[in-house]
Amino acid sequence: MSSSKQITFNRRSFLKTSALAGGGMLIGFNLFNACSNNAKLPVDISKLNYNDFNAFIKISDEGKVTIFSPNPEIGQGVKTAMPMLIAEELDVAWEDVYVQQGKLDTKNYTRQVAGGSQSIRRSWQPLREVGATARQMLVNAAAAQWGVDASTCKVDKGIITNAKGEQLTYGNVVKAAALLDIPETIQLKDPKNFSIVGKGKGNVDIDKIITGQPLFGLDYKAEGMQYASVLRPPAFGKTLETFDATATKAVAGVTDVIKFGDKIGVIATNTWAAMKGKKALVAQWKQTKPAESTADHDKKLVALLNSDDLKIRRKDGNVKQAFATADKIIERTYEAPFLPHNCMEPMNFFANVTPEKIYLVGPIQTPEGTARGVAKKLNRDESEVDLQMTRMGGGFGRRLRGDFVLEAAELSHRTKKPIKLVYSREDDMTAGVYRPSSKYKLTASIKDGALTGYRLQEACVNANMYGLIPNFFPAGALEHYQVESGQIKSNISTGAWRAPYTNFLASAEQSFFDELAEALGTDRVALHMQLLDKVKQNPNPKIKYSPERLQGVLQSVAKVSNWGNAPEGVYQGLSVYYCHNTHVAEVADIIMDNGTPVVKKVSCVVDCGIVVNPLGAMNQIKGGILDGIGHTMYADFSFKDGTPSSKNFDTYKLIRMAQTPRIDVHFIESQEDPTGLGEPTLPPIGAAVANAIYKATGQRLTKQPYEKALLENKAKVLG
Amino acid sequence: MLKIEVMPTYNLKINGKSHTVNADEDTPLLWVLRDQLDLVGTKFGCGIGQCGACTIHVDGHATRSCLTQISEAETMEITTIEGLSKTGEHPVQQAWKTIDVPQCGYCQSGQIMTAAAFLKSNTNPSNEAIRTAMNGNICRCASYNSIEDAVKLASEQINNPQKA
Numbered sequence: 001m002s003s004s005k006q007i008t009f010n011r012r013s014f015l016k017t018s019a020l021a022g023g024g025m026l027i028g029f030n031l032f033n034a035c036s037n038n039a040k041l042p043v044d045i046s047k048l049n050y051n052d053f054n055a056f057i058k059i060s061d062e063g064k065v066t067i068f069s070p071n072p073e074i075g076q077g078v079k080t081a082m083p084m085l086i087a088e089e090l091d092v093a094w095e096d097v098y099v100q101q102g103k104l105d106t107k108n109y110t111r112q113v114a115g116g117s118q119s120i121r122r123s124w125q126p127l128r129e130v131g132a133t134a135r136q137m138l139v140n141a142a143a144a145q146w147g148v149d150a151s152t153c154k155v156d157k158g159i160i161t162n163a164k165g166e167q168l169t170y171g172n173v174v175k176a177a178a179l180l181d182i183p184e185t186i187q188l189k190d191p192k193n194f195s196i197v198g199k200g201k202g203n204v205d206i207d208k209i210i211t212g213q214p215l216f217g218l219d220y221k222a223e224g225m226q227y228a229s230v231l232r233p234p235a236f237g238k239t240l241e242t243f244d245a246t247a248t249k250a251v252a253g254v255t256d257v258i259k260f261g262d263k264i265g266v267i268a269t270n271t272w273a274a275m276k277g278k279k280a281l282v283a284q285w286k287q288t289k290p291a292e293s294t295a296d297h298d299k300k301l302v303a304l305l306n307s308d309d310l311k312i313r314r315k316d317g318n319v320k321q322a323f324a325t326a327d328k329i330i331e332r333t334y335e336a337p338f339l340p341h342n343c344m345e346p347m348n349f350f351a352n353v354t355p356e357k358i359y360l361v362g363p364i365q366t367p368e369g370t371a372r373g374v375a376k377k378l379n380r381d382e383s384e385v386d387l388q389m390t391r392m393g394g395g396f397g398r399r400l401r402g403d404f405v406l407e408a409a410e411l412s413h414r415t416k417k418p419i420k421l422v423y424s425r426e427d428d429m430t431a432g433v434y435r436p437s438s439k440y441k442l443t444a445s446i447k448d449g450a451l452t453g454y455r456l457q458e459a460c461v462n463a464n465m466y467g468l469i470p471n472f473f474p475a476g477a478l479e480h481y482q483v484e485s486g487q488i489k490s491n492i493s494t495g496a497w498r499a500p501y502t503n504f505l506a507s508a509e510q511s512f513f514d515e516l517a518e519a520l521g522t523d524r525v526a527l528h529m530q531l532l533d534k535v536k537q538n539p540n541p542k543i544k545y546s547p548e549r550l551q552g553v554l555q556s557v558a559k560v561s562n563w564g565n566a567p568e569g570v571y572q573g574l575s576v577y578y579c580h581n582t583h584v585a586e587v588a589d590i591i592m593d594n595g596t597p598v599v600k601k602v603s604c605v606v607d608c609g610i611v612v613n614p615l616g617a618m619n620q621i622k623g624g625i626l627d628g629i630g631h632t633m634y635a636d637f638s639f640k641d642g643t644p645s646s647k648n649f650d651t652y653k654l655i656r657m658a659q660t661p662r663i664d665v666h667f668i669e670s671q672e673d674p675t676g677l678g679e680p681t682l683p684p685i686g687a688a689v690a691n692a693i694y695k696a697t698g699q700r701l702t703k704q705p706y707e708k709a710l711l712e713n714k715a716k717v718l719g
Numbered sequence: 720m721l722k723i724e725v726m727p728t729y730n731l732k733i734n735g736k737s738h739t740v741n742a743d744e745d746t747p748l749l750w751v752l753r754d755q756l757d758l759v760g761t762k763f764g765c766g767i768g769q770c771g772a773c774t775i776h777v778d779g780h781a782t783r784s785c786l787t788q789i790s791e792a793e794t795m796e797i798t799t800i801e802g803l804s805k806t807g808e809h810p811v812q813q814a815w816k817t818i819d820v821p822q823c824g825y826c827q828s829g830q831i832m833t834a835a836a837f838l839k840s841n842t843n844p845s846n847e848a849i850r851t852a853m854n855g856n857i858c859r860c861a862s863y864n865s866i867e868d869a870v871k872l873a874s875e876q877i878n879n880p881q882k883a
């Protein structure tokens with residue numbers, strides 16, 4: 001999309017408008033869905049109902065714009081980017097736009113939706129259309145008042161001017177505009193003329209965050225609320241046999257001890273008493289399912305990789321034949337552990353199950369599914385569930401699962417009290433959902449100095465890479481190319497973790513390419529440029545990435561990182577990857593400090609289309625890279641007989657400031673629609689670091705976490 | 720079951736105000752602040768002194784409230800994020816806003832409290848000193864580059880309030 005465009009509306013589409021009793025105009029709309037035909041807008045602003053619309057805009061008779069955004073914020077800055085789009089097309093000053101999150105204590109907010117987990121990519125167009133529609137209605141109202149053609153009027157910052165130079169403000173005409181029909185056609189701006197999109201806007205919750213105001217689920221309180229701490233089986237595969245709560249009941253503040261399933265809930269008047277009461281429980285567990293250990297998983301995964309049981313996911317040409325006739329075969333297996341999410345705000349939720357309604361409040365990314373799950377669990381009608389979302393202290397995929405909401409609801413149901421369930425860090429890390437451990441075997445053939453065949457085999461616990469990934473680079477670049485995957489089953493609960501699958505696959509493949517370039521005697525950048533040229537020559541609709549855009553980020557990162565000309569003592573590693581609709585290239589600069597590699601700087605070039613909010617984008621890009629470095633280097637996590645190896649931050653190492661490099665971010669200038677940034681900068685960084693470490697130490701690292709691998713290699717040498 | 724609970728009474732001085740609370744003597748100050756006094760800006764992250772989310776000032780020094788027992792707190796002059804300034808005008812808070820540091824935001828009150836105490840002892844820190852001082856505070860969203868920049872900016876502002 002490169003210029004302004006005309007949109008013709010279907011009148012039954014996703015928005016409705018009305019006049020407000022107190023003055024002003026209300027627009028209700030539904031991102032991602034159409035509105036139901038008979039959905040009605042309230043005339044009283046305090047009665048917004050999120051059942052029919054998932055967002056509202058109020059334009060007051062002073063021309064001020066309030067966006068009622070129920071979207072949760074998990075640190076991706078969506079809550080700021082969305083209003084930017086509306087303000088842009090509506091043509092109002094950013095200073096006149098207010099964002100109000102659905103207030104928690106208002107009964108009328110009956111349902112909130114997970115707009116925040118939808119990327120900016122999907123909401124980009126509809127949000128602009130809402131803004132442009134409102135603008136057109138205001139202009140139409142002014143034009144009618146003047147008796148002129150609307151197309152002769154111009155708008156700037158909420159002031160409409162006609163050809164004679166007469167002016168009306170939005171506030172002057174909003175009353176009349178509210179009574180007009182929704183226009184059939186609207187005009188979206190040419191991105192070149194954006195005045196808000198592309199300019200950095202700070203986080204809309206910033207004042208509350210820096211002054212410590214209540215925002216997060218853990219901060220929420222209600223009248224008569226009590227706190228719950230839950231004891232869960234100490235290992236996957238164990239169930240509760242018996243328990244003794246005598247000592248727990250003696251803890252001051254403890255009011256109830258409730259067994260539910262294989263868990264025991266301790267209810268108390270404050271969080272500390274609940275946690276202390278839980279520690280005082282004496283429970284016996286029995287092994288009812290296999291006690292699984294990482295060592296067993298590893299054996300099974302390797303056996304699976306070496307078997308014929310993998311399923312073919314994409315097959316071009318004939319890799320077997322390419323391998324049989326090759327001059328040289330290169331093969332490597334890359335290994336990644338289970339990972340906990342460790343959101344900074346531990347899992348928690350408020351539940352108040354009453355005979356009339358079930359009130360749920362807290363941080364969750366999947367409110368609708370969770371509300372349904374609670375209704376089913378308690379045998380109630382879904383319409384009786386009132387779920388409200390709070391700001392989230394991190395998500396990383398963990399809050400897609402509503403397991404903790406079910407626990408809170410069940411405890412409230414049993415005790416007939418409003419309950420706030422709070423996980424300790426130990427609960428969070430041990431009763432979690434984990435990134436599944438996985439292994440990738442990569443094999444490539446070289447003949448006559450060229451890459452001829454490439455085979456990617458995946459073995460993963462409980463899951464496999466999703467559908468489109470087999471079509472990522474280098475698919476399309478090689479005549480003989482094959483992707484296979486298979487899984488082993490485990491009773492350890494697994495799920496999405498920031499940038500699912502690609503978070504490690506990129507690390508494996510982009511490390512492997514470093515080895516291939518070395519074997520070919522070619523520079524990394526040159527090798528990728530050649531391969532991508534081939535993709536350009538043979539366009540293939542099944543290829544999901546753009547070879548031009550990948551080449552763009554690659555060439556640009558080579559330039560900004562001074563690739564190939566690192567100063568003495570600085571070792572560089574490169575990685576380039578496409579995932580989550582975004583093209584990214586990264587170069588890590590490391591130095592050796594007393595024999596230990598230290599990442600000093602990362603250069604990163606991103607092609608994410610139009611950058612809606614550069615400030616927010618920077619935060620996500622840098623966060624993704626540092627998170628990636630942290631987990632690649634330090635995240636050591638395993639299971640022994642179903643029990644996780646770490647329970648808290650004393651033994652589980654997250655990246656801290658002293659280990660962080662400075663990050664130099666560049667964007668490719670683009671007029672393309674924007675793509676999300678919460679995930680795509682994380683996957684490539686592991687390989688950039690590993691490739692730099694290879695240059696510095698001669699060690700090809702294949703098993704994460706790399707800090708541990710380096711120590712083990714050292715011990716072997718000294719050994 | 721009827722339980723006779725006699726919890727000791729403590730007098731605390733927090734953000735310049737006196738408070739009287741009843742709590743078990745081993746209760747961490749963190750939970751008294753959050754559950755009893757509605758000062759929820761102080762966050763819970765690990766409970767074992769590893770993450771810094773619960774950082775408050777005790778007699779001006781950055782202190783982990785998850786490791787501070789209520790029974791030790793009576794003589795302390797306690798400041799929480801809510802009391803760092805009236806409306807967020809402390810130079811550290813302002814720098815956080817200018818740089819737009821927060822991502823999810825959960826760790827940030829702890830980061831701000833650590834930085835504010837640090838800048839009292841070292842008004843003109845090098846980046847190395849900042850990185851060492853802030854190393855006890857985990858940010859899971861990894862907003863570390865921005866935190867580093869914001870501490871630097873705050874120190875400049877403190878040294879030269881006219882300029883920034």
Ligand code: FES
Pocket residue numbers: 762763764765766767768769770771772773774783784785786
């Ligand atoms: S909660 Fe106190 S240091 Fe983590």
Ligand code: FES
Pocket residue numbers: 075344393394821822823824825826827857858859860861862
């Ligand atoms: S901003 Fe999310 S943990 Fe620091």
